[in-house]
Amino acid sequence: MVAGYLLLTAALVVVAMVAGSKRAAGLMTAGGPRLHSLPSYHGFQASIAVFVVMLAVLVVGVTVERQVTTAATLSAFDTGVAADPLRRGAALRDAASLADGSFRGEPSPELRAAAAALSTARSATGWLMIALGLAGGAAALLLSLRTVSSDYRARNRVERFVKVILMAAAGVAVLTTIGIVFSVVFETYRFFFDPSLKGRPSVSEFLFGTQWSPQTALRADQGQTGGAFGIVPLVAGTLLITTIAMLVAGPVGLFAAIYMSEYATPRFRAFAKPILEILAGIPTVVLGFFAALTVAPFLRGFGESLGLSVASESALAAGLVMGMMIIPFVSSLSDDVINAVPQSLRDGSYALGATQSETIKKVVLPAALPGIVSAFMLAISRAVGETMIVVMAAGLAANLTFNPLEAVTTFTVQIKTILVGDQEFDSAKTLAAFALGFVLFFFTLTLNVIALRIVQKYREQYD
Amino acid sequence: MTEAALAPAARQATPFELDQKRIARRYAAERRFRAYGLAAIALTAVFIAVVIVDIVGKGLPAFWQHSLTIDIPVSAEAVDPSGTRDPAKMATEGDFAVPIREALSAVFPGNTSRAQRRLLTGIVSTGAGEELRERVMADPRLVGTTVRMSVLLSDDSDLYFKGQETESSTIAGATALTVSGTAGEVKLSAAAASAFAPALAAAGLPATGAVALDSSKPSVLVAVNGGIVKLATVDGSAATGTTLLPLKSDGAVKAGDWRTVIFMTPEANRRIGDQQAAWLDALKTSGQVERHFAWRLFTAGDSREPELAGIRGAIIGSALTLLVTLALCLPLGVAAAVYLEEFAPKNRLTEIVEVNINNLAAVPSIVFGLLGLAMFLNFFGLPRSAPLVGGLVLALLVLPTIIIASRAALKAVPPSIKEAALGVGASHQQAVFHHVLPVAMPGIMTGTIIGMAHALGETAPLLMIGMVAFIVDIPSGLTQAATVLPVQIYLWSDLPEQAFQAKTAAAIMVLLVFLFIMNGLAIVLRRRFERRW
Known part of the structure; x- marks a missing residue:
């Protein structure tokens, strides 16, 4: 029904386009008045009017249809069904699947009646919507055709409409941010302060508790409260893996950037830059597979040959591979800031007799330091938020340890573990994931904001 | 005092030489610094190469799959119990796993115990019945006839043929051998005391004295007279074992007409046991097993069975x-x-x-x-x-x-x-x-x-x-x-x-x-x- 309606809308929009421009073109007679706007703008104006009206009818229609069909379906069952949310949902689903012909099994007479009522209500509201839409669209078309005249400013009206659309598109990014903030803040608030939630921790227990085991806190009969939602082990685990990753990516990425921007010939650059780009393009799920099935067993075997016991999901494996993942990130950002250092600084240093590496160490890097620091901060935020590598290669158990050979867990692993699969939205366990998301989001956001600020300041300095 | 004055003073480096040294040091530092940069890029390149080689090495075998071509008697009582030949009815009532089981039993008769039959049906995919069902649904006249069709092997059988289950080696028998019995427990006695020594050595077992082979040790099989004997004990020139495939005849066998096959991975650590391996090898020898491109990977949805799963x-x-x-x-x-x-x-x-x-x-x-x-x-x-x-x-x-x-x-x-x-x-x-x-x-x-x-x-x-x-x-x-x-x-x-x-x-x-x-x-x-x- 909706698809048909959309097709109808499209057809009417095209009709309005043609009719509008034809009518305006008809006004252009030899010696007649000059048109203010080109005929096509009159066409656009007409089709915009039709489209807006028909879209409004659709939005209202779909909402009304849902209400009407639900009421019609439930009227076939006894009143107890409508009151019980579980049975209500099941009844609605069954009736809908029976009406669509995808029902499996033998339907009860009640269900048959409900499906019949649903079909009637659906087609009735559907046809009504189409009739109203057609009427509204036709009215809009006629009205806008009547406005067509030689001095009607159709172009200005169309351009104003287009500008509003463009502005709305730019607003989507802001809406996304608001949506993210709203969803994590709202659920996190419920996690800490909703009185109906069993087993919710206090804010200080959450921030300073050294035990993380959301599973045990779920069991209602145990009545265990607090203590199980302490994020200190997660912070430690995330920190450990991020540190390992940065120990790899920091020096390697920085040296790669220095070589690429200061030493490499154009030919070498043309060959080496794609390598870094390929690495940046490998999906993290692939690197996670590599970390879990190749690097981790290798480290385990290697550790055993040295007499060390290495966990099969060691922090080291996940950290090393994550470090490799963020190398391109560090190197391309550092490359940019090193290139932004003015050549005059280098020339001055060479004039004093410094070698190239001395110039880099003593002049270029100090000058680029703010930019490099912010590149590292962005890399850290990337490492903290990275999910698939740690999900596949790091552990689940929240061990409070700084030994890289042991298994640790991170924020992202816990969010993923809690939220994958069916979850009820009223348990402390599910909301805990949003609280973790809250911490993760604001931590990375702070890092990003500071880093971007530094970069901006630094750019201004040399511009 | 005069001594000290007269002795040639320890020669001091001239400023020029000092400069030369310092410049050499600075240039060395320059070269090192450059090398670090190059090493960083090389490390990245090596990492990508390792990742890609590792994944291609692991993934390439999955593009091939093994199938078994077999005669399947589509008996009416199994697939069409109501006798209507109505595809819709057969789809719900018929048991298409039965013909597959019967087809395998026909190739390897005598496996009557439940465990044996389960092992035997385990060499083909559980989706084999489904393939047969589709074939019969498309053409109900096939009921009551024998269909020759190719069915997928199970994932474990597939891995066995890809050599990922166990390493195996074959050693030709160097001496004459006498076999007593054709099925069940059999005794093998060789003409020379060292007849089984190469096989035991290849399996990493001591070649002297009595050796008992159990499921925690590599398996030693003897292929002789068209059958296969799994050795249980070896003592010098004599050995005992059970037949995995019955022998066609017993008695004396010439040197070179028998061979030993060693599976290095102990049977307890394998998904394919010696019995299934023997069946699979027999099927392969008779040309019924075929390796082909795994089209299923691109034509099927997800499945719990690896051989059926696709993307x-x-x-x-x-x-x-x-x-x-x-x-x-x-x-x-x-x-x-x-x-x-x-x-x-x-x-x-x-x-x-x-x-x-x-x-x-x-x-x-x-x-x-x-x-x-x-x-x-x-x-x-x-x-x-x-x-x-x-x-x-x-x-x-x-x-x-x-x-x-x-x-x-x-x-x-x-x-x-x-x-x-x-x-x-x-x-x-x-x-x-x-x-x-x-x-x-x-x-x-x-x-x-x-x-x-x-x-x-x-x-x-x-x-x-x-x-x-x-x-x-x-x-x-x-x-x-x-x-x-x-x-x-x-x-x-x-x-x-x-x-x-x-x-x-x-x-x-x-x-x-x-x-x-x-x-x-x-x-x-x-x-x-x-x-x-």
Whole structure:
């Protein structure tokens, strides 16, 4: 029904386009008045009017249809069904699947009646919507055709409409941010302060508790409260893996950037830059597979040959591979800031007799330091938020340890573990994931904001 | 005193020499520094090479599969108990596993015990009955006849033929051998005391004295007279064992007419036991086992059985999801970029929008999954696991990338083009949409393709909105439950069956090929249409 309606809308929009421009073109007679706007703008104006009206009818229609069909379906069952949310949902689903012909099994007479009522209500509201839409669209078309005249400013009206659309598109990014903030803040608030939630921790227990085991806190009969939602082990685990990753990516990425921007010939650059780009393009799920099935067993075997016991999901494996993942990130950002250092600084240093590496160490890097620091901060935020590598290669158990050979867990692993699969939205366990998301989001956001600020300041300095 | 004065003073290095030394040191430091930079790039290159070689090495075997060609008696009482020959009735009432079992029993008679029969049916895929069902549904006249068809082997049998179950070696018998008995417990006595020594040595076992072979040691099998004997004890020239395949005859065998086969991995550590290995080898020798390209990988949906599982469902799911993403974020991204670059007034609000877009590009992807879960699923009540929701989330995720790339492309268009249009009387919007945007389009498309490639490889946010469900059916609509290629990779990588490891690597290879194609396209586009002004 909706698809048909959309097709109808499209057809009417095209009709309005043609009719509008034809009518305006008809006004252009030899010696007649000059048109203010080109005929096509009159066409656009007409089709915009039709489209807006028909879209409004659709939005209202779909909402009304849902209400009407639900009421019609439930009227076939006894009143107890409508009151019980579980049975209500099941009844609605069954009736809908029976009406669509995808029902499996033998339907009860009640269900048959409900499906019949649903079909009637659906087609009735559907046809009504189409009739109203057609009427509204036709009215809009006629009205806008009547406005067509030689001095009607159709172009200005169309351009104003287009500008509003463009502005709305730019607003989507802001809406996304608001949506993210709203969803994590709202659920996190419920996690800490909703009185109906069993087993919710206090804010200080959450921030300073050294035990993380959301599973045990779920069991209602145990009545265990607090203590199980302490994020200190997660912070430690995330920190450990991020540190390992940065120990790899920091020096390697920085040296790669220095070589690429200061030493490499154009030919070498043309060959080496794609390598870094390929690495940046490998999906993290692939690197996670590599970390879990190749690097981790290798480290385990290697550790055993040295007499060390290495966990099969060691922090080291996940950290090393994550470090490799963020190398391109560090190197391309550092490359940019090193290139932004003015050549005059280098020339001055060479004039004093410094070698190239001395110039880099003593002049270029100090000058680029703010930019490099912010590149590292962005890399850290990337490492903290990275999910698939740690999900596949790091552990689940929240061990409070700084030994890289042991298994640790991170924020992202816990969010993923809690939220994958069916979850009820009223348990402390599910909301805990949003609280973790809250911490993760604001931590990375702070890092990003500071880093971007530094970069901006630094750019201004040399511009 | 005079002594000291007269003695030649310890020769001091001249300033020139000191300089030379220092310069040498500084140049060495220079070379070291350069080497570090080169090493960093080399390390990255080596890492990529290792990752790709590792994955191709793991994944390549999964592109081949083994099938068994076998005569299947389609008995009417098993597949059509009601005797109507009505396909619809047979589909629900018929038991198509029975003919497969009977067909295997006909090849290897005498395996009457339940455990033996289960082992025997275990060498073919559990999907074999399904293949037969489809064949019979298409042509009900086959009921009551014998059908010669090719059925997939089970994943373990497949791995056995790919040599991933155990290392094996074969040693020809060097001396004459006497066999007593043709089935069950048999005794073997060789003409020389050292007859079994090479085999035991190859298995890493002591060759002297009595050796008992159990399931914790490598298996030693003797192939003789068309049958196979699994050795249980070896004592010098004498050995006892049980037959895995009955012998055609007993008595004396000449040297060179028998051989020993050693499976290095102990039977207890293998998924394919000696009995199944013997059957499989016999089938292979009779030419019934065929290795072919694993088309199923590309034509089937997900399955719990590795030999039946394919990525078609995931590829279609990825395509549907990306379709939604592209339909949303290309118009939105371009519109937002045009607004910010051309029409936005320079004020506080615009600045906030710009900072916001830059920050959004650095938000962890899993947070977008939280947004999708809380907003799209719980607040708007959109269906779980649907490509529609996945596409929405990915669109929001890549939108900042596309806006930033499109802005860069718009900015690269020289202002003279716009000014010329304005000069001949175009309105601002006409100048932008008729002249600036078309010129910037190649750059925008390049950015969009790279954003789409990013979306294709994205996994974490899709886990949050339920695209991890086990879905067998190929999705055919935007609101149906589906999964995508990277999530399929994640799901398979978690499964314990060894065969799934190869499947995972194969799926990764397919994903990487898609990504290379997309990125290649972006590069071609850039080369082809890039203009220097």
